[in-house]
Amino acid sequence: KAGVTQTPRYLIxxxxxxxxxxxxxxxxxxxxxxxxxxxxxxxxFLFEYFSETQRNKxxxxxxxxxxxxxxxxSEMNVSTLELGDSALYLCASSLDNLGPAAYEQYFGPGTxxxxx
Amino acid sequence: xxxxxxxxxxxxxxxxxxxxxxCNYTVSPFSNLRWYKQDxxxxxxxxxIMTFSENTKSNGRYTATLDAxxxxxxxxxxxxxxxxxxxxxxVVKSGGFKTIFGAxxxxxxxx
Numbered sequence: 001k002a003g004v005t006q007t008p009r010y011l012i013x014x015x016x017x018x019x020x021x022x023x024x025x026x027x028x029x030x031x032x033x034x035x036x037x038x039x040x041x042x043x044x045f046l047f048e049y050f051s052e053t054q055r056n057k058x059x060x061x062x063x064x065x066x067x068x069x070x071x072x073x074s075e076m077n078v079s080t081l082e083l084g085d086s087a088l089y090l091c092a093s094s095l096d097n098l099g100p101a102a103y104e105q106y107f108g109p110g111t112x113x114x115x116x
Numbered sequence: 117x118x119x120x121x122x123x124x125x126x127x128x129x130x131x132x133x134x135x136x137x138x139c140n141y142t143v144s145p146f147s148n149l150r151w152y153k154q155d156x157x158x159x160x161x162x163x164x165i166m167t168f169s170e171n172t173k174s175n176g177r178y179t180a181t182l183d184a185x186x187x188x189x190x191x192x193x194x195x196x197x198x199x200x201x202x203x204x205x206x207v208v209k210s211g212g213f214k215t216i217f218g219a220x221x222x223x224x225x226x227x
Contacts, residue, residue, distance in 0.1 A: 004159075033215070043160075043205065043217040056214070090159050105150070107159030 002026065004093050004108035012114045018079040021111045025072050025093030031055075032074040033105070034066060037088040046089075049074055050096070078113075086115045118143045120208050122218035130226055133196055137221045139189040139206030147209040151180050151191045154203045154220070163191070163204075193223075201225045 005024045013019050025032050033056075034046040045058040049068035066076040072093075078085055094105045120141045129135050141149070148167045152160035164173045164180040166189070172181050177194045193200055206218040 035217075042219045043207075045215050045217070088157075092159075104162055104165065107152075107161070109159050110157075112157075 004091060004106050006089075006091050006108040006111050008111060009109065010112045010114075012116060013081050014116055015081055015083060017081050018077060019081060019113060020075055020077045021089055021091075021113075023074045023076075023091030023093075023108060025074070025091075026106055029093035029095055029106075030072055031094045031096050032068055032072060033092045033094075034074070034076050035090040035092065036060075037090060037110070038086075043090070046076065081115045083115050086113060088112050118208075118210060118214060118216050120206055120216045120218040122204075122206050122221050124221060125219070126222040126224070128224045128226060129196055131196060131198055135193050135196060135223065137191045137193075137204050137206075137223070139191070139208075139218055141187050141189070141206075141208045141216070141218075143187075143208040143210045143214075143216055145211030146184065146187075147211050149180075149182055149189050150207045150209075151178070151189075152205045152207060154205060156202070160205055196223075196225045198225050198227060 007022045031050045033048040035043050037043045047066050048056040052068045063079045068074045088110045090110045092105045092107045123138045150165045151163040154160040163175050163178050166182045168184050179192045182189045201224050203220040203222050205220045208216050
């Protein structure tokens with residue numbers, strides 16, 4: 001079974017530009033979550049999508065947005081990039097993130113975004 | 117306020133030695149606690165998941181414990197190997213479906 005894939009793996013953008021990152025979850029997984037990881041802040045939750053609906057959202061500005069398609073693939077978009085947006089963006093998928101059962105969450109390799 | 121605190125921030129041990137990493141949380145209501153291992157430049161990989169009723173779980177040389185009363189968890193690594201050098205992240209999920217990450221413990225295993 002293929003794991004979570006993220007594209008691109010590396011990206012360099014200029015301040016003010018926008019960027020779209022893509023995540024393909026494990027086949028059959030319907031929950032996709034996005035995280036930002038920086039050396040200073042650690043892993044921070046961006047948002048979670050389930051069945052094309054945003055189910056949960058972290059404390060990030062509106063410049064960060066996402067969506068999920070009917071095949072569970074997800075994209076996140078960052079508009080008007082700032083230097084502080086430089087980070088590793090991780091996507092994780094699971095069968096479901098709700099309920100009493102603690103469904104395993106699988107992470108992709110991440111997209112390393114550098115804003116100059 | 118929901119928080120997850122890990123200690124120590126970093127740790128250096130010799131190959132073959134054991135070590136224990138700590139995680140204290142104030143998340144309520146509690147749903148589950150996970151330990152992840154993250155190699156540099158890679159995504160985290162799950163080591164263990166523990167729910168309220170579980171107080172110990174092993175995965176090879178990794179053993180996690182959970183004390184839901186004191187809201188503490190530990191990750192014990194036995195007979196460390198060079199490949200154990202990584203960041204170890206404690207993640208707690210609340211009953212309100214919020215996910216709170218610890219800052220991680222950076223482990224360095226030296227030959």
